[in-house]
Every structure is written in C-alpha cells, then in structure tokens.
Amino acid sequence: MYIYPDLTESLHRLWAAGLVISPWLAGIDGNARFDPEIHEFLHDRSRECAFIHWTEAERALAIGDLPAPERMAQIAVYETAASAAVNLAHQKTGELDVTEAMAFDALQRVENFINDHGFATLMQLYMLETCWENLNALRYFGEIPERDYVRGSWHRPWVDYSLGEEVLFAYSLGNIELEKRGEHRFVRLTDEGRRVLEKTTDALQRAGYFRYRLETLCVSQFNLFNNYDKTDRMVWPNAIDERRAFLEWVGIKAGMRVLELGCADGVLTFAAGLAERVGPSGAVVAVDPSTGMLARARGKQRRQEIDWVDFRQGKAEQLPVDEERFDIAVGVGYLHFTNRSEALQEMKRVVRPGGVIASLHPLKMDFTAPFFREWFAPILDLAAKREEKPRDYLLHPDEAPRDFKQAGLEQVEVFMSSSELVFPDAKNVVQHFIRGVGWFGEELAPLPWKAREDLIQELIERGQSVCARYSDNERRIAWPAQSIRARVPEEPSGKE
Ligand SMILES: C[S@@+](CC[C@H](N)C(=O)[O-])C[C@H]1O[C@@H](n2cnc3c(N)ncnc32)[C@H](O)[C@@H]1O
Known part of the structure; x- marks a missing residue:
C-alpha cells in the first residue's frame, strides 16, 4: 500500500x-x-x-x-x-x-x-x-x-x-x-x-480538510443564492418581525457604532431596520464572507441612499477591522457557521470594554413531523444507516451560552423564542434549505457529485408529492431560536 x-x-x-x-x-x-x-x-x-x-x-x-x-x-x-x-x-x-x-x-x-x-x-x-x-x-x-x-x-x-x-x-x-x-x-x-x-x-x-471543504461549499452556496430574502420570508413568515424584536432586545440606538456579522444580502441591515435605528449619526460595519451576498447588499444600499453602512468581505473569525472599536457586535443566523471560540475572541477584540456582543440563531429542531420525515427521508436515512441523528450544524441551547462565558464575556443573558417554519412548495423549499442555507450540509458534502445532485432532485420530486398530499397546515414545524447578549468586561477578566 x-x-x-x-x-x-x-x-x-x-x-x-x-x-x-x-x-x-x-x-x-x-x-x-x-x-x-x-x-x-x-x-x-x-x-x-x-x-x-x-x-x-x-x-x-x-x-x-x-x-x-x-x-x-x-x-x-x-x-x-x-x-x-x-x-x-x-x-x-x-x-x-x-x-x-x-x-x-x-x-x-x-x-x-x-x-x-x-x-x-x-x-x-x-x-x-x-x-x-x-x-x-x-x-x-x-x-x-x-x-x-x-x-x-x-x-x-x-x-x-x-x-x-x-x-x-x-x-x-x-x-x-x-x-x-x-x-x-x-x-x-x-x-x-x-x-x-x-x-x-x-x-x-x-x-481539517473536510471542514475546509464544507466551509468553502457553504460560502459558495451563499454566493449563488440570488433570492435569499424572498425565500427566507416564504419559509419563515415572522422573518422580519423576529429580527426587529431582537434588535430592540439588544438595545441598538441612534448614534451607536455597530458591527454586523454574517450580514448576507442586508436583510437585518435594511428590511429589519438596523441601519435605520443607528441613523446617520452612527455607523454600521457589516461583514460577510460571501461576495455574492455583499453585492446584493450593496445594491440595496445604493437604492436606499444610506451612506453610514460599510459592507466588508470577511469572516467572523478574522474580522476586517483594525483600529475601530464598536459599541455592539450583532448578527442573525450566522453563529452556527463559525468557529465560535475564534469568532467570539475576534469580536471581543473590536468591541469596546462594556460593549455588547449579541446573536440570534436557530436551535436544533424536531424533524419528526410525518410530512418532513417523508419529504427528507433520503437525508434522514443516510444518518439512520449510521445509527445517528442527521448532522445539521444547528446549535444545542446550552452551546452558545457556554461559549460566551468561556470567551470571558459577562452578564450573559438568553432569550428563547419559537416561531414556525412553513414548507410552501417543493422547489423553493429545497432551494432555500438545501442549496441555499445548507441544512444537512455535513451529510451532503461527502457524497460524490452525482449522488448529491440526484438526492437534491429526489427531494424536489418527493416534495411535490408531499405538498399534494399534506395540507398547508400540516406542513409546518416549530422553529426554536435563541437570542443571546453579553458584555465585554470593563477590565481584562484574565480568562482568555
Ligand atoms: C443564513 S445567512 C443569515 C443572514 C442574515 N444575517 C439574516 O439575518 O438572515 C448566513 C450568513 O452567514 C455568512 N457566514 C458564513 N460563514 C460565516 C463566518 N465564518 N463568519 C461570518 N459570516 C459567515 C454566510 O455567508 C451567510 O451570508
């Protein structure tokens, strides 16, 4: 050999x-x-x-x-x-x-x-x-x-x-x-x-090859994900309200300097009102690794003529920020894509002492609804063969609080919420969850190319059949989410 x-x-x-x-x-x-x-x-x-x-x-x-x-x-x-x-x-x-x-x-x-x-x-x-x-x-x-x-x-x-x-x-x-x-x-x-x-x-x-491969695939999927804001609202009816409530809970106010992580096409920045809250007397630096998403965000910015937002390419673990210091670092739906301890250390570096670090992210959800099991059986079966739960990258409720504390952040507060995800039609659902935000990416990434493509096509076909047989009401699942906020210590805590 x-x-x-x-x-x-x-x-x-x-x-x-x-x-x-x-x-x-x-x-x-x-x-x-x-x-x-x-x-x-x-x-x-x-x-x-x-x-x-x-x-x-x-x-x-x-x-x-x-x-x-x-x-x-x-x-x-x-x-x-x-x-x-x-x-x-x-x-x-x-x-x-x-x-x-x-x-x-x-x-x-x-x-x-x-x-x-x-x-x-x-x-x-x-x-x-x-x-x-x-x-x-x-x-x-x-x-x-x-x-x-x-x-x-x-x-x-x-x-x-x-x-x-x-x-x-x-x-x-x-x-x-x-x-x-x-x-x-x-x-x-x-x-x-x-x-x-x-x-x-x-x-x-x-x-670390498989992790690197998965990260590259993930960013590539976001690059090519043209209609994220549209499908996001289709599958998550409370998408904008939940983000707005989160910004309120975090305490973002006019005149603040805010760092936004994982900004994607600017849905939190614009539609959910982050830029508006901060206003021209403040500033937003919004970061995302996906150039495709950033191009879409900049397009929205031009149309809205908002010049106090600066979009930058980068990832949370290696922020494109040198000297600036922020009052708050905030982001929605990105933390589960990061190496959290590295990302939190980076945020601590750029948020001023006494400033806030906050995230709203989805948690592990229950995939046992009959319509869901039938629809996504090809993926669930991959895991079942290994006698495991499907690998889905979503966080357990205790993971982020533990990581925030381990990063030396103080006054860690958590707020749990639950909204609903709906599954309106096969193509948009598969486009959004599988080709887009990369649910079950860890299951799909190791498959040979044709197997992955065939499986995605099968999901669309199964979805069409499921949508014809289950009512709109039946095609819903509860979506638990966690909001978390914490303070950067005034004095070095010595826990780094
Ligand atoms: C599901 S989208 C969420 C976007 C948006 N914040 C929202 O409210 O919907 C996740 C975003 O996280 C970005 N992302 C992936 N890995 C990241 C990382 N390591 N650091 C920061 N952002 C990352 C992706 O490119 C993508 O745009």
Whole structure:
C-alpha cells in the first residue's frame, strides 16, 4: 500500500497560498469549465511547468518507485491551477466565471507553491485528494461504468480531461478492479482500495480538510443564492418581525457604532431596520464572507441612499477591522457557521470594554413531523444507516451560552423564542434549505457529485408529492431560536 506522509502542514500551506485541488465549487450546468483560450493557456503552461519541475529527484520524493504515468504531473498542475482559478472567481466576484487575469494569477500561485515547497509536495497533495474523491465514489456507488469513471461524469464532472492516468495508477496499485459484464466494464473497489480509502479519509480528517471543504461549499452556496430574502420570508413568515424584536432586545440606538456579522444580502441591515435605528449619526460595519451576498447588499444600499453602512468581505473569525472599536457586535443566523471560540475572541477584540456582543440563531429542531420525515427521508436515512441523528450544524441551547462565558464575556443573558417554519412548495423549499442555507450540509458534502445532485432532485420530486398530499397546515414545524447578549468586561477578566 502506498503510505502518504503526514500532509497536514502542506495542506494548510496550500490553502494559505489560495490554492485548492478539485473545485467542489464548479457550476455544472452543461457549459464548459472555461473559455477555450483559458483552457489552452492553463493546459500549455501546466505542461511547461511539469516539464521543468517534475524532475527525477522530485518524482522519487513523491512516489518512490511507483509506476505513475508521466502525464499525471501535468494534470496535477492543471487541476490545481484550474480549481484555484474557480476559487478565486468565487472569492472575488461571488460567481464562478474565470477571467484571464484570474487564470494567470492561479497559475502563478501554483508555480510559487512549487518553488517554495517542491513539486513532490504538490503531487502528493494532488494524489491524496483525488484518490479520496475517486475511491469514495466507488465506495458509495459500489461500482461505476468504466467510461463514466474515466470521464469523471459521476464524481468529478468538472474535469475537462480524461481521468485515464489516475485510473491506471489506481489499478496498478491494486486499489480498483475491473469487471466485464456483457458489452460493458465496471470499476469497483478492491479490499486494498477500501483500506486505502480508510487511511486517506483519516489523514484528510486530521488535517481539517473536510471542514475546509464544507466551509468553502457553504460560502459558495451563499454566493449563488440570488433570492435569499424572498425565500427566507416564504419559509419563515415572522422573518422580519423576529429580527426587529431582537434588535430592540439588544438595545441598538441612534448614534451607536455597530458591527454586523454574517450580514448576507442586508436583510437585518435594511428590511429589519438596523441601519435605520443607528441613523446617520452612527455607523454600521457589516461583514460577510460571501461576495455574492455583499453585492446584493450593496445594491440595496445604493437604492436606499444610506451612506453610514460599510459592507466588508470577511469572516467572523478574522474580522476586517483594525483600529475601530464598536459599541455592539450583532448578527442573525450566522453563529452556527463559525468557529465560535475564534469568532467570539475576534469580536471581543473590536468591541469596546462594556460593549455588547449579541446573536440570534436557530436551535436544533424536531424533524419528526410525518410530512418532513417523508419529504427528507433520503437525508434522514443516510444518518439512520449510521445509527445517528442527521448532522445539521444547528446549535444545542446550552452551546452558545457556554461559549460566551468561556470567551470571558459577562452578564450573559438568553432569550428563547419559537416561531414556525412553513414548507410552501417543493422547489423553493429545497432551494432555500438545501442549496441555499445548507441544512444537512455535513451529510451532503461527502457524497460524490452525482449522488448529491440526484438526492437534491429526489427531494424536489418527493416534495411535490408531499405538498399534494399534506395540507398547508400540516406542513409546518416549530422553529426554536435563541437570542443571546453579553458584555465585554470593563477590565481584562484574565480568562482568555
Ligand atoms: C443564513 S445567512 C443569515 C443572514 C442574515 N444575517 C439574516 O439575518 O438572515 C448566513 C450568513 O452567514 C455568512 N457566514 C458564513 N460563514 C460565516 C463566518 N465564518 N463568519 C461570518 N459570516 C459567515 C454566510 O455567508 C451567510 O451570508
């Protein structure tokens, strides 16, 4: 068995360089991945790069004596640059369209990474990640027709080259086998392949890869979520009133300096009245990692001519704030997406002593209503097979209060509320909860691409049937939410 060295540090360096391998972000809508000129540019430059840097010494370092096909080196450069270009597009514009400048930037980053850390490191990372994608798909489906496997159409449909080299390599290592039945050949995992998959899964888990992948997917979903404010109000009839009541409870007043976290398209900022409360004598800095959401928020701002709100790209764990100090840091429906202890420390850094940190977030809810179980059975079944509850990222009521206290905040106060979620029609519900805000993202993210897409399509079809058979009244569930507020100590508490 090929044993990978511990690649945790290398993986973190790769991310720090703005590089990813395998773009789970790819918008697969039947279009080619890039304009032909961009494809050609990346293709030619990858070949040159591999020709120069994939030396005998690097090869020996990366794979020893293993018989890896020569073209894999070029593909590793191409795939990393192509994925990084899509990632750059998603970070800079919130869309997945790659410009020439982005492709150039991505390739430059790959070359810098190779110069700094060696081709062998890039190659091992590429092999580790793609090996996981390839073997995980076989584990999930049991077998995949050879042609689909080589084209990646079930598990990596964004690739615009053949996976033949990778398949050959996996075959030569004994990780996969082929079975001929009638006219067709099918690819399956061997026992060795199963063991390799277990080891790569462990290695990637330890390195934080799955968490990173989930976070990237989450921001990408928000980028592409065009009609968030519309579907939010469709499924949550009290959406605006609850946010307004929360702002009142937090005590936001005219003239305050407020930091808003996870502002998305500005629903709390504008529709729920945060900017209006603060008024032109105060200021709002509103932060979100999703460029797509920020573009929509800025559009609303222009239409309303409000110039005391400053939208900035960033995440709660790493705030784009230097010297400023705020009276209040506030946010709705974002805390469960963050690393809470890091986010709270960051907020403490930028809120003045005696200032307030507050959040309104949904809590774990009861998914046992008959209509819901029937509708979302394909996801609930994934968890049931593991004899677990579905992974849904929502918080337990005691989690945020504990984290607020552990962060050294004082006078922690909690207010519990319950409103209702309604499920008006299949397409909007699935768009909002699954493709949009990412319910059950942890269940869906590890699935091979086709399995995830098929499952989402199945949810729409099941939803249509459920909506036809259950009344509007029956298609509701209680939605518990928690408001929490606390003060930053006047004096350092020494608990950090
Ligand atoms: C469900 S929306 C909530 C938006 C809005 N505050 C509201 O009242 O509806 C969650 C938002 O959190 C953002 N988000 C995700 N991860 C985040 C992080 N680490 N820090 C800050 N915001 C984050 C997402 O991009 C998204 O726009």
